[in-house]
Amino acid sequence: MLNKEEVGITVSKKEDFSEWYTQVVLKAQLADYAPVKGLIVLRPDGYAIWESIRTILDEKLKKTGHRNGFLPILIPESLLGKEKSHFAGFNPEVFWVTHSGDTEIGDRLALRPTSETLAYSLYSKWIQSWRDLPLKINFWNTALRAEIKATKPFLRTSEFLWQEGHTVHATQEEAESEVLAILEIYKKTVEEELAIPVITGKKSNKEKFVGAVYTTTMESIMPDGKALQMGTSHFLGQNFSKPFDVKFLDKNNVENYAWQTSWGVSWRLIGATIMVHGDDKGLVLPPRVAPIQIVIVPIYYSDKDAQRVNQKADEVERLLVSKGLRVHVDRRDELTPGFKYNEWELRGVPLRIEIGPKDLDKQKVTVARRHNRQKSDLPFDKIGSEIGTILQQIQDEMFTAAKKMLDDRTVTLTDYSRFKPELEKGHFIKAPWCGNATCEEKIKEETMADIRVIPFGSENSTGKCIYCGQQGSADVIFGRAY
Amino acid sequence: MLNKEEVGITVSKKEDFSEWYTQVVLKAQLADYAPVKGLIVLRPDGYAIWESIRTILDEKLKKTGHRNGFLPILIPESLLGKEKSHFAGFNPEVFWVTHSGDTEIGDRLALRPTSETLAYSLYSKWIQSWRDLPLKINFWNTALRAEIKATKPFLRTSEFLWQEGHTVHATQEEAESEVLAILEIYKKTVEEELAIPVITGKKSNKEKFVGAVYTTTMESIMPDGKALQMGTSHFLGQNFSKPFDVKFLDKNNVENYAWQTSWGVSWRLIGATIMVHGDDKGLVLPPRVAPIQIVIVPIYYSDKDAQRVNQKADEVERLLVSKGLRVHVDRRDELTPGFKYNEWELRGVPLRIEIGPKDLDKQKVTVARRHNRQKSDLPFDKIGSEIGTILQQIQDEMFTAAKKMLDDRTVTLTDYSRFKPELEKGHFIKAPWCGNATCEEKIKEETMADIRVIPFGSENSTGKCIYCGQQGSADVIFGRAY
Missing domain, CATH: 3.30.930.10 (Bira Bifunctional Protein; Domain 2)
Structure with missing residues (x-):
């Protein structure tokens, strides 16, 4: 270890x-x-x-x-x-x-x-x-x-x-x-x-x-x-x-x-x-493909608490498994809850359920989302009906964030002088292209960017080729590849 | 074709x-x-x-x-x-x-x-x-x-x-x-x-x-x-x-x-x-692993019949698919039912359902089993409840037949003079063996048979080694391998 x-x-x-x-x-x-x-x-x-x-x-x-x-x-x-x-x-x-x-x-x-x-x-x-x-x-x-x-x-x-x-x-x-x-x-x-x-x-x-x-x-x-x-x-x-x-x-x-x-x-x-x-804590997996979708961490500091907390953890596990979810209870006795949180965050598990003695008293669990690291309470009687919805929300929010990144990083240009600077900021460049391999090669030589894709629907450009100024044939996406 | x-x-x-x-x-x-x-x-x-x-x-x-x-x-x-x-x-x-x-x-x-x-x-x-x-x-x-x-x-x-x-x-x-x-x-x-x-x-x-x-x-x-x-x-x-x-x-x-x-x-x-x-007509697949478990062959010789027969075939298909079965309807118009029967038999489909105009009149289908080539009638209202049972019966009967072959082909011997003749009849030979590699090798040299397996539970033999006559250590299975 x-x-x-x-x-x-x-x-x-x-x-x-x-x-x-x-x-x-x-x-x-x-x-x-x-x-x-x-x-x-x-x-x-x-x-x-x-x-x-x-x-x-x-x-x-x-x-x-x-x-x-x-x-x-x-x-x-x-x-x-x-x-x-x-x-x-x-x-x-x-x-x-x-x-x-x-x-x-x-x-x-x-x-x-x-x-x-x-x-x-x-x-x-x-x-x-x-x-x-x-x-x-x-x-x-x-x-x-x-x-x-x-x-x-x-x-x-x-x-x-x-x-x-x-x-x-x-x-x-x-x-x-x-x-x-x-x-x-x-x-x-x-x-x-x-x-x-x-x-x-x-x-x-x-x-x-x-x-x-x-x-x-x-x-x-x-x-x-x-x-x-x-x-x-x-x-x-x-x-x-x-x-x-x-x-x-x-x-x-x-x-x-x-x-x-x-x-x-x-x-x-x-x-x-x-x-x-992913983020600085490690992997962040979308719920749909995560090997473990939900990790349950039982929290206790006495044998008496251990028993009732573990019992509840088992019960929640059974409930979620019966809903077809991929669940793991971290039963390792020798590790602290904090250590476990870090480990499961590193490994990207989308949702963590914490169950401690205080949670039991309040008839609720604490739910921690991996992607935005937000915690909230969930009453016992809502677990069965709500967890699926929460996982779908996580999936949707992750897509929305990724979509924002793609949009933010895609800039439309008509002026070649801005081409390289924008590229170096880590952007896709959307620009008209005349359809000529010569321009494509010149741009590659000068900027290390190639045409990644001629997006569907943008095949008929009205602009001028960003390199040669001729009538554009399509608005294309330039970028530097791996 | x-x-x-x-x-x-x-x-x-x-x-x-x-x-x-x-x-x-x-x-x-x-x-x-x-x-x-x-x-x-x-x-x-x-x-x-x-x-x-x-x-x-x-x-x-x-x-x-x-x-x-x-x-x-x-x-x-x-x-x-x-x-x-x-x-x-x-x-x-x-x-x-x-x-x-x-x-x-x-x-x-x-x-x-x-x-x-x-x-x-x-x-x-x-x-x-x-x-x-x-x-x-x-x-x-x-x-x-x-x-x-x-x-x-x-x-x-x-x-x-x-x-x-x-x-x-x-x-x-x-x-x-x-x-x-x-x-x-x-x-x-x-x-x-x-x-x-x-x-x-x-x-x-x-x-x-x-x-x-x-x-x-x-x-x-x-x-x-x-x-x-x-x-x-x-x-x-x-x-x-x-x-x-x-x-x-x-x-x-x-x-x-x-x-x-x-x-x-x-x-x-x-x-x-x-x-x-398999048999002389071709492949015979156990229902559990067959890519198609049931093939439905609609039979008709007029356009009028075609319509009502095909309609029933589609209905039976939907019913069986809804039971989680792997079903295919052979809708090829240009081929005769007889040709289709031969083809699906060759390809090992465990169960064939034939639906013709006469079947419709009698509110039943004909069910043909691939493994024993037996046919029987099945009323419409029994299809949903019975087909699963029939497939399980086929699976069981196929295992029973294979078990009989294994048993029939396993002979117990104590006399080495019968070893080779029995082997040449296509038999496994169960016989005591002293545990010595020398006997094992000699037998291999003389008969091309090796020890296939020392069955669990037969490790303590009371017999004499079939080759050297020493006290046997186990009753083992000899056979010729691919």
Whole structure:
């Protein structure tokens, strides 16, 4: 058992955001470093958040006709190289298996950086006619892309948990609606469950997925002013169906190449949740994905009190568990209430219920909210009916606060001279852009900002490109990314 | 769309068991071969069975205080080699990553064949005092062990889905009870959910997990007479805690090495389910794990009938879905009922409901059971109340049939001259064994049978060793394995 100083976060979020982040991840016991550089391990609290995200998203995907499958992690080099631009994009990051036991392998095997090539080589066998379409399969697995920069848990790791969906459709229209439907599911999941608002739209051509016709994305801003891509959904057109021969016979018995999509979100969502909501005391988890939603701390200083306080704590636990809530009673005898408060605050539990002898006398408990650190009394007979409402309030207030941050940090500019100064204050910059890659590249060179997203609805700009002054084609969001 | 001959199983289970198995796996669309030898892909129906197993087992593990975590797939060679016998056991099967992009990696990276070494190097950091114990973490992931023999989906593949549990305890007693508690959870899961009876007990010293003090196992017999290890739970003693420095301070502040266990089941359970229950028409799934439990086939030959039949089919679907059952209505207009029956039988759906105009007139549906191919009538007003019972009956009857096979195929012998002939009939042989590795090895050499399990309760044999005639130490089960 560590003492309080070793356990707590020793830097403030504002002063050293990066160090603060690392301390929260490690000290809240979400993750730890693995022995290989670039790799991390998830401890049970970290994995439980992923399980919550997975359960929620999986249900939404199944309701919309998607099913899950399994793909092996090894892809032959020859297959990975079949779509040229795709291969060129991933090649430098690929881990290669060259031996099994002492035997050298002829065609080297890649650890999947993503599974388009493998999935589509199979889809071409599975799909024969229009009756086999749409084919909508999702894969919960990991992908591996060698990171050379310093490891940052959930944000920059060489292996990451994610899901990758791969769908096939008979028409371009259907595939394009799938791309948007998925992005909408992602947005709802992130906003409602993780309480993080996002801006959705298209990527510029330069920033799209290698091999896609276009990429749609949801973007958010972190408290250090950096942009985070939270999930992407790609329209692949026939770019893969042609090299991989994904064809079908239509109702008139005519052979056509199919239309495809792919899309994914990763454990980066956990990183965003930590960054957006955490504070100087540590992690702050939205109730919907918190492994423990409510911690009950019994308080007593005599054996007589211990008995009646513990009895009430057990009773409240049973009541809340029966409501389907995730509850933990901290029964550790050898620790003070204060120590326990600090520990559960560090670990981000959204709601704490304190029960002491005085509370018993007054027939109430004390309820402490993690996100705003406010305490209030709750009479015994209201616990069953009110706690659910309080958790929903917390969830809503966390979203509202995050939305305010995003809005406050998004400035609209028309004057390029203000571009860099605003960026350096940690802002997203919304500005007209002419649609030319040259301007996009120049801005990147001069400011290190790229186009994060061309928001839906802002594709027709009336302004002048912030860089070249030509007629703008869209109002876009610029930002600096991780 | 394939025609009937191409879709159906073309060999009988009895005549060519191996070919029959492969055809069922592929044609029931459970799995397919990946482009790399030894690797397979799971299609949605195959993965859905794994999801059922995972959900059921995960719930049991969580109820007994286990939590899930995540470990990366790459383990440095130096770490994998830290427990010598363990490393020697796995070394020939390990896939090695030597490059990331074009850069050569110094300490080669193994794709995990199992995660003891990685998990315990972390556990040694996470565990300091008795308060951190027991630590009970489970990992749902894949393991990789290069297979040189011909690929057999679910049974012999170079990557397989599994779970690996790794627990740490303060005392030997607690660790040993954990080993048994897990084996009991496994047995219940396999018997109740997959309807496959198993024999539980210990492995002989020769057959134990490399690095364990002892291994407990559950074994079953397949219809071709081969033995299948269905899951193992290992007592590791302090064999890993010493090299990996997994120590804790006890209540008296004295430092101790911890006691450990590890255990796992894999998608091999799906292979067993296919083999034990399938028949010449294809797959037969136990209702508890079937992706579709009930398929409804509307039958009509005129538009007028189509409307009222379909309406009833929809109504029955809604009713059964509201009972929490997994139901599918086969609405494909262009196919005959007979074609549909064959297809759903091939795919193993436990129960089929047929609804035609005559059924409507008689206010009933026809119910066809997959496992015994029996049909009966069920009045409309009994559907809601009876279908659940029928599914449970199917589940029970499937277990009873499988239990009969296991019992029929287990013969007790005292005479070695009958050993090989009985083995060749596809039998397990129960016989006294002196406990000597020499006899065990001789028997293996002469018959290709090994000791599958020393059943619990038969450790004290009164008979004479079937090989050497010395006093037996246990009545053990011999069999030939995959």
